[in-house]
Amino acid sequence: MRHRIGGYKLDRDTSARRALFRALTTSLIMEDRIKTTVTKAKAVRPQVEKMITLAKRDTLHTRRQAAAFLMSDEAVKKLFDTIGPRFADRPGGYTRIMRVGFRQGDGAEEAIIELLGSEVKKRAEERRKRRDDRLKQQQEQTEQAAAAAN
Numbered sequence: 001m002r003h004r005i006g007g008y009k010l011d012r013d014t015s016a017r018r019a020l021f022r023a024l025t026t027s028l029i030m031e032d033r034i035k036t037t038v039t040k041a042k043a044v045r046p047q048v049e050k051m052i053t054l055a056k057r058d059t060l061h062t063r064r065q066a067a068a069f070l071m072s073d074e075a076v077k078k079l080f081d082t083i084g085p086r087f088a089d090r091p092g093g094y095t096r097i098m099r100v101g102f103r104q105g106d107g108a109e110e111a112i113i114e115l116l117g118s119e120v121k122k123r124a125e126e127r128r129k130r131r132d133d134r135l136k137q138q139q140e141q142t143e144q145a146a147a148a149a150n
Contacts, residue, residue: 007043008039008040008042008043010039010040010043020040021043021044021047022069022070022071023071024036024040024044024047025044025047025048025051025069025070026070026071026072026075028044028048028095028113028114028115029048029051029070029075029078029079029083029115030072030074030075030078032114032115033112033113033114033115034112034113034114035100035110035111035112036110036111036113037103037108037109037110037111038097038099038109038110038111041097041111041112041113042097044113045095045097045113047069048094048095048113048115049092049093049094049095051066051069051070051079052079052083052084052087052094052115053092054066054079055079055080055083055084055087056084056087056088058080058084063076063080066079066080083115086117087116090116093116094115094116095113095114095115095116096113096114096115096116097111097112097113098111098112098114099111100112
């Protein structure tokens with residue numbers, strides 16, 4: 001019986017599970033949002049929150065602790081330079097898990113896990129792109145109307 005034993009095994013041995021958590025954590029830090037299964041998202045959330053808490057302290061020791069866990073130097077740099085200061089005044093709860101449906105192949109329930117605040121950046125980029133497209137269309141229409149008038 002597994003009474004009072006926390007964590008998710010995910011049908012993997014210890015080394016594969018650790019590698020999976022490291023890879024998911026690194027990807028989430030680099031991309032700000034990733035799509036995975038609900039169980040994996042719930043399992044990786046404490047790891048990500050631990051990394052962000054380390055980044056908030058920003059000492060040589062915490063940088064080395066994060067570098068020992070994360071799989072790339074770019075992820076460590078981004079964690080301490082942008083993500084840590086972004087959550088400096090927040091006492092916890094840095095991630096959000098949103099369920100998005102079921103996977104086509106095996107029917108596993110999927111979720112998006114994202115860092116809070118990243119959705120604002122994404123929306124602003126989308127809005128700017130739509131505005132640029134709209135302006136480009138208006139310019140083309142005015143050029144076509146000017147060409148038709150001549």
